[in-house]
Amino acid sequence: MNTIDRNHFKVLYVFICCFCLLACSDNNPKLTQLSDDAVILAFGDSLTFGMGADNSQTQSYPAVLQQLTGHTVINSGIPGEVSTEGLTRLAEELEEYQPNLVILCHGGNDLIRRLNKDTLRHNLEQMVTLIQDSGAQVVLVGVPNFNITLAVPDLYAEIAQQFNVPIEMEIIPSVERNPKLKSDTIHPNTAGYKQVAQDIHSLLLATGALTVN
Numbered sequence: 001m002n003t004i005d006r007n008h009f010k011v012l013y014v015f016i017c018c019f020c021l022l023a024c025s026d027n028n029p030k031l032t033q034l035s036d037d038a039v040i041l042a043f044g045d046s047l048t049f050g051m052g053a054d055n056s057q058t059q060s061y062p063a064v065l066q067q068l069t070g071h072t073v074i075n076s077g078i079p080g081e082v083s084t085e086g087l088t089r090l091a092e093e094l095e096e097y098q099p100n101l102v103i104l105c106h107g108g109n110d111l112i113r114r115l116n117k118d119t120l121r122h123n124l125e126q127m128v129t130l131i132q133d134s135g136a137q138v139v140l141v142g143v144p145n146f147n148i149t150l151a152v153p154d155l156y157a158e159i160a161q162q163f164n165v166p167i168e169m170e171i172i173p174s175v176e177r178n179p180k181l182k183s184d185t186i187h188p189n190t191a192g193y194k195q196v197a198q199d200i201h202s203l204l205l206a207t208g209a210l211t212v213n
Helices: 003-026 061-069 083-097 108-112 117-133 154-163 171-176 190-206
Strands: 039-044 072-077 101-105 137-141
Touching (some): 039 061, 083 117, 101 117, 108 117, 117 137, 137 154, 171 190
Parallel strands (some): 039 072, 039 101
């Protein structure tokens, strides 16, 4: 392949990626634009906590997202937490921080431990209900089965449709497929969390929660 062909291929590849991103964004419900003083709560497990980063306090995806958005982003990630525990904890977090937007990325430990998926579905549904009842908006991030397929269970998309909330199904799997972005078989590294934050930032822009300054 000569230089011209390679350049044409690169242009085509970028065009296809942009088209796919726009197509996915169009399928998501729109969010109300966040005010300048809006608080974002990142709720989840070790993927939210930042396990595997060199410094979870400054290099987790919520920490990087705070830098990207200029908004206060609360890291409410508990390593090892299953969805039943998360559901119990969520109400107190909503009361304490009173967020305007919650990024819900939960269920990985249920999937790793092969817990009942009906229980996971119920717990995620209850979490979304609690968040919406509090007056906050929700963004759902799908978590994959941590096996060779890295497929996100359909229940995530079904819950998003049921509650009419935006969802991103490829953020976590895309990082998990790239060994250069991982610290172990499950957790991203510093670069991986940066990618997660950038992708979530793009999603918030696409859904209207954020605007380009």
